[in-house]
Structures are given as structure tokens and as C-alpha cells.
Amino acid sequence: MKVATVVGARPQFVKAAPVSRAFGAAGVDEVLVHTGQHYDGGMSDVFFAELGLPAPRHHLGVGSGSHGVQTARMLRAVEAVLRHERPDWTLVYGDTNSTLAGALASVKLGVPVAHVEAGLRSFDRRMPEELNRIVTDRVARLLFAPTPAAVQNLAREGICGAWVHRVGDVMLDACRMFGPLAERSCDVLERLALDPRRFALVTVHRASNTDDPRTLGVIVAALARLAESLRVVFPVHPRTREAMVRHGLEARLRGPGVALLPPVGYLESTVLQRAAAVVVTDSGGMQKEAFFHGTPCVTLRETTEWPELVELGWNVLVPPHDPATIAGAVLRAAGGPRPSRASTDALYGSGEAARRIAEVLVG
């Protein structure tokens, strides 16, 4: 069986790593297609190297652009690859423009699509990711849902039956697979002189937080305030760096309490999340990873695709309106008692999602 896997953005490299291994074990011929949505070494190459992903068989070099331009370039290039490779299935991950383009190009050629991380919804259609998810789930033939809530979301949209498989979360697989290697091989805590549980790990990259200077200003002011009581470690996404520089906000985080870093790879991110007192983020994946590592999370958004973590008390949603409110919530999460983990470990499966995906596809 031949499967074309379309990836392009940082979180997709992480999700593809365990599935690629499972495909190898199941004898699947996987054609890895990299759209080039993320192209910097720190956003792309480092993940291939650390996670042992094979070099992409096709690199489409699409790069950045407006949503229409970027997606159109991907559609055109993915279509050409699929015509050439003639796979039995196309596999896409998550909710990025690469996901949407891979799915659309494929179904238009009559090649069925399997979607990993199907059924997630923020119920906020202002997010480009929400539109990408809805369309991809609509056209997919096999839907691999990570959680019971995702299965319910699909059922509400009339997508159910043999097409939907609750397999668990491939990010948990990745976490189990690479966690020990990260602990053994990564010296980021020593290099940055960080004491475990004495710092906040921060990431921000959502369009809703970076593209409006007022919102970004609130987040920067909150981090500056937080840094007075808790060290802040902030690997900065290129789009966020660019927006902070453009609006003159970067200088406000130049104090001794803040470590502004380039984007970190998967292994460093793992060690930092494990050691942090609290994770502050707008990333979807890091909300879960923080939980996997037993670290509380504050999410700088109004909504989340992972409501179960909010219900359990591991994640707090704090929309970025006011610096003092954000800083207060982060300090409370960092210093408060950790919620119980009893009976929650099965929430995202047992770390066997990749194997099950391979089994279903081969079957």
C-alpha cells in the first residue's frame, strides 16, 4: 500500500514521526511530501533531524504568503505530486493550510483522504485553523479522532460510523517515544541556567495574538510584569518576532528576567515543558504536551480545541485583554496545587495511536 503524507508546518513533523515509524513496521510505502509552509532551519530541518523523519521525497518549496496565495500554490504543487505518485491514500494532519491543500488536491483527484486529529473544534470561525478543520473533515474518508469530544463533534456534523476511529493522540505517542531521548541528550536547562519549576515557558504565534498590535502589546506587558516574579523563557516564532520588532515591543522584554530565544526544536521544547512551573501559550499542541508532562498551562485564547483539560483544571483560558489578569493567572497556575491526574491518563489514548492508524489504513 502506498500512502502520500502531506506535511508542512512544525506540529505536523512531530505528529508524522510516530506514524511514519508505524508505517515502516506495517510495510506501508510512505511518500513524504513537504509543502514548505515552514522553511526556516529552526521551524523545519531541526524536527526532521531530531525525530528521525526520512527526508521528504517531494519538497514543494511553497513558503509564506497570504492564505489564498499560499494555499493555491500548495494545491497546484500537491496535485502534480499525487498525479505522479498515484498513492492509495493521502494522509494529512491537524489544521494548517498544508492540511487543507493536501486534502482538497487529493479528493479532487479521487484519492481518498485520511485525517489525523479529526473532529477538533474551537467553534470560532474567525480562526483560519477552524475553517481548515471543518473542510478537511468534510472531505476525508477516514477520520482519526484523538478524543471522545472530537468524536462527538463529528457526530454533530453528521460524520459518524465506520469512517470515524477514535485512536488516541499521536502527540502522546511522540511524547513517549522521544521524552527519554530529550532528557538524556538536551542541556538547555544548564545552558540557560534554569532551575526546574522556577520559570514560565511562553510561546505565542496565533494570528489573533500577533496581528493586532494592541493584543500583542497586552501580552508583552503581561510578560514584562510576570518577569518581576518568575523567570520567563520565550522561544519566539518568526511571525511573532517580526510583529514585535515592527511595533517596537521587543525592547520591553529585554530585561534580565526574560530569555528571548529563537524557536526551539522538539527535544528542547520537551525538556523546557517538563521543567517549567507553568506553560503559557496559544499553541494547540502545547496545551496537551504540558499536560502529558504534568505541567499546568495558561492559554492566551478565548477558546480551545481541548476542553477536557480546562474541565480537569490543567488548563486555564485567559483571553489576552489585560496584563495584570494574565500575570495573576500565570502566577496562580505556577504556584497552586497540581490537579489530580487519576483516571485521566486514558483521555488521549495509551500512546498507541500511530500503530492503530497504520492498522486501520492497512486493514
Ligand code: UD1
Ligand atoms: C501555522 C499554522 C498554525 C500552526 C503553526 C505552527 C496555518 C493557517 N497556520 O501558523 O495553525 O499552529 O503553523 O507553527 O496553517 N515564517 C518564517 N519562517 C518559517 C515559517 C513562517 O519566517 O519557517 C513567518 C513568515 O513571516 C510567515 C509567518 O511566519 O509569513 C506565518 O507563517 P505561516 O506558516 O503562514 O503561519 P504560522 O503562524 O506558522
